[in-house]
Amino acid sequence: MGGYTGKILRINLSEKIIKTEALNMELAKKYLSGRGLAGKMFTDEVPANVDAFSPENKVFIAAGALTGTNTPTSGRFMVVTKSPLNGTLAASNSGGYWGPQLKFAGYDMVVLEGKADAPVYLSIYDDKVEIKDAEHVWGKDVYETTSILKAEFGDDQAKVLTIGPGGENLSLMAAVMNDLYRAAGRNGVGAVMGSKNVKGIIVRGTGKVENANPEGTKVALSNVLKKIRENGVTGQGLPTYGTAVLVNIINENGVYPVNNFQEAYDPDADMISGETMAEKYLVKKDPCYRCPIACGRYCKWDEGEGGGPEYETVWVFGSNCGIHDYEAIHQANDLCNKLGLDTISVGATIAAGMELFQRGYIKPEELAGIPLEFGNAKGMVEWVRKIAYCEGLGAKMALGSYRLAESYGAPELSMSVKKQELPAYDxxxxxxxxxxxxxxxxxxxxxxxxxxxxxxxxxxxxxxxxxxxxxxxxxxxxxxxxxxxxxxxxxxxxxxALGLTDYTGLVNEITGFKYxxxxxxxxxxxxxxxxxxxxxxxxxxxxxxxxxxxxxxxxxxxxxxxxxxxxxxxxxxxxxxxxxxxxxxxxxxxxxxxxxx
Amino acid sequence: MHVTIKLFATFRDGRPKVEIRELPEETCVKDILQSLGIAAEEVAICLVNGRDANEHSQLVDGDTLALFPPVGGG
Missing domain, CATH: 1.10.599.10 (Aldehyde Ferredoxin Oxidoreductase Protein, subunit A, domain 3)
Incomplete structure (x- = not known):
């Protein structure tokens, strides 16, 4: 067997019991790993009607069947749990380096059960797994927590996954962050970790992921690498401009939402495009594990520097809030990364708040002096912070745009489906x-x-x-x-760049399954x-x-x-x-x- | 007639982002590509007034032509 490690780490937080168990390979054959297998295990193990914040809910943090192999782009993992935002089977995906490191440590997934009686974090170094006190990092942001946990661990190769104040304060838009700037962003998965008093997981592995058929794998890998390099999108467009290259394309097609989807074309979109980012702010590419595409950005702006922003983030804090100030977009993105929040839902909720204010539902006296008009960049950035700390109207906003708009009797002003905010395409x-x-x-x-x-x-x-x-x-x-x-x-x-047959070839050569x-x-x-x-x-x-x-x-x-x-x-x-x-x-x-x- | 030409991504290297050109009637997209030194096969997305077009599309007064190399994201 290759690809899979064949082992699961199961942590009962209430009882402080750590155990490993074998991965059910029959289920894996049917549901692969990551989103599929963790989703199936969730539906088998957790009653559907469980309250997302109750100890009976579980969090499955699951690498994919090929995560951590030599396959290009194999850096991803999934956070699977019941969503506190909308009750769906949440499966939030993230990249970076954390997922491969979990595989190197010997695990396909970590299952968190129960609830710790005080803040804890998990430390995994191959088969040495510990539940550690996290009182000293509770309340700290993602960047600080990452550096403190790394210093305590004493190995710079270790990778940190953590929640920020957003997750601790149970914001329904809280993300699980890893490798500083990577987010399992959607569905409020960070709040479920917060409800279990789990601040984060630091992991270091010294093993490697095997391939079932090493020779066949070599051929399959060189084939897909060639396709990815030669494809115009993955070989040139995304590496050069990142995902924000979409700003102009989507806008020129007239499906680029402006002012909470009230319009679909922005004559000034180029001010915040991927091209403009590359020209004025890009410092370097920030790739995930084994990724030749390297769409991740690392930017510097007047008051700071850091990872991102992605297309969705640029749009949501930009045109969807009537804003063309790239500095403010960088600040809002950085705040979300730091505080552990989903940029799409946060920005879209602020945009919904702006429309509620525009139409007179939200009254000026509710704003505590913070502007909530479309186009007000300074106000937008401050609302991000108030959402993370649940201050004033920010507490209502932290529940997402649907609950916010519904509380004013105007749920139709939330641009969401099943209570989750829609992304950047009308x-x-x-x-x-x-x-x-x-x-x-x-x-x-x-x-x-x-x-x-x-x-x-x-x-x-x-x-x-x-x-x-x-x-x-x-x-x-x-x-x-x-x-x-x-x-x-x-x-x-x-x-x-790849099609179904390419994926079948990779999965078969690496896992040994014969799909x-x-x-x-x-x-x-x-x-x-x-x-x-x-x-x-x-x-x-x-x-x-x-x-x-x-x-x-x-x-x-x-x-x-x-x-x-x-x-x-x-x-x-x-x-x-x-x-x-x-x-x-x-x-x-x-x-x-x-x-x- | 007047046509607005917008270029994006790598098509901007050494070329203006946007220009308004005075052109003879019956000008096609391929005439413009030729004058810009862009081969038709380099163009992944070609829009005239935001609608799908191609190198053979004929332009009329007031049109906006937008040209993109292969780009994507999510």
Whole structure:
């Protein structure tokens, strides 16, 4: 066996019991690792109706089947738990170096159970695993905590995963951070760690991950490396400009949300584009483990320096808040990294707050002197801080845009799906991507099936973004393939250059499993259905597979996508049908049985 | 006629980000590519007024042409 270490580390925080157990390889064959296997273990072990903050909830921090191998982009891992933001089966992905280090230490995943009676952190050095007191770092930010834990550990090669004040204060937008600037950002997973009194996990491993077929692996690796290097997106576009290269592309297509999605074209977007970042702020690339793409940025601005920002972050603190001040965007990004918050949800919640203020729902006296108008950069940065520390109106905002807008009787002003904030693409001008938003198993998300790829970027082929034809099938295939990639521990961006057959080849050579393409993709479909079944168990229905009213009723007011609404009603029945679900969006017994679930 | 030409990413190397050109009627995208020294196969995304176009698309007065090399993200 290769790829997998075959071992799980299970920590009962209430009882302070640490044990290792063998990975269930039969389940792994069906659900791979990472998002898939951890998701399956979650649904097997944790009652669906558990309160996300109760000790009965569990956190699975799971590397992928290929994480830590020599495969390009194999630096990723998943944080899987019940989301406190929306009750879905949260699976938040992060890169960097922490995941590979966990594999080198000999573990495919860490399972956190129960609740520590006081703040603790975990220290893992191969098979030496300890639960340590974390009182002295509780309350400290991500950067400080990282350096203190490293100093205590006494080995600079150790990698730190930690929550910040956002997670400690149970913000529903709290991230789990690792390697300083990397985030398992979405679904509020950082708050679940906070609820268990776990500040972080430092890990150092001295082993290596084996390949089942070393010769075959060599050939497969050189093949995919060549494809990644020669592909225009992964070989040139992303390395040169990072993800923020999308600012201009998405804007020129007229699907770039402005002022909380009130508009979809920003004439000044170039002021905060990837090109502008490269020209004025970029110091160096900041790649993840074994990544030839190196889209990560390290920037310097007037008052500081640090990792990022990504496209989503630039957009959400920029145009979506009516802001074109790159300094403020860098500051807000840095604050989120430092305080352990999801940039997308925080920025989108501030934007929703701005619209609530614009329309008179939030009154000036609630602001304690901090401006909340679109375009006010200084105010925006201060609201990020107030959200992390739950100060004043910041406490309401820390619950996310849906609960904020609902508390003013205007939930329709939250641009979210299943209570999670939508990312930087207006669905009215990308019909397939909009269907993906509505059906994403974790709520508003762009990386559960990045249909922007065919609809805007022309990869693997160009689709008419306004057309409905074939979109339900495209969405299903993208969702299933993404579930596979997420569970291998490879970066989703590898898929700009690689196809299903490449992934099958890599998985087979490295793990020794013998999947056909169809069987591997079926793992993705199984993972998708497992997540869907969890959502149905917690009470989600067809009615929740929807988009904010604005997208269904109000045409885009201006720009290249002017006049379009999202035609979800026409797409959803076909989507259910290609998934093998009934008219209510429930997987049929035939579908479940065909998948061997 | 007047056409606005916008270039992005590496197409900006040694070329203006944006320019308004006076062009003869019936100018095609490929004529502009030629004058810019960009080969058609280097273009990944070609938009005229925000809608998909290609090298054979004919331009009219007031059009905005946007050209991108292969780029992506998420």
């Amino acid at each position: 669905p009215r001008g990308v019909q397939g991507h909009g269907l993906q938003y509505a059906t994403s198993n974790r709520g508003g998300c762009h990386v559960r099936g990045y249909v922007i790829s065919p609809e805007i970027l022309g990869l693997p082929e160009k689709l008419d973004r306004f057309s409905l034809e074939g979109k339900a099938t495209w969405v299903k295939i993208f969702q299933d393939l993404t579930a596979v990639i997420d569970s291998t521990g490879l970066c989703l961006f590898s898929s700009f 056909t393409d169809e069987e591997l993709l079926a793992c993705g479909e199984r993972i998708w259905n497992n997540e869907r079944l969890h959502n149905l168990r917690v009470g989600y229905t067809k009615a929740d597979d929807t988009l904010p009213k604005r997208f269904l009723e109000d045409p885009i007011p201006d720009g290249p996508s002017k006049g379009h609404v999202h035609r979800l009603d026409e797409l959803l029945p076909e989507y259910y049908s290609v998934r093998g679900w009934d008219k209510e969006g429930v997987p049929t017994p035939e579908c479940i049985s065909a998948l061997g679930m």
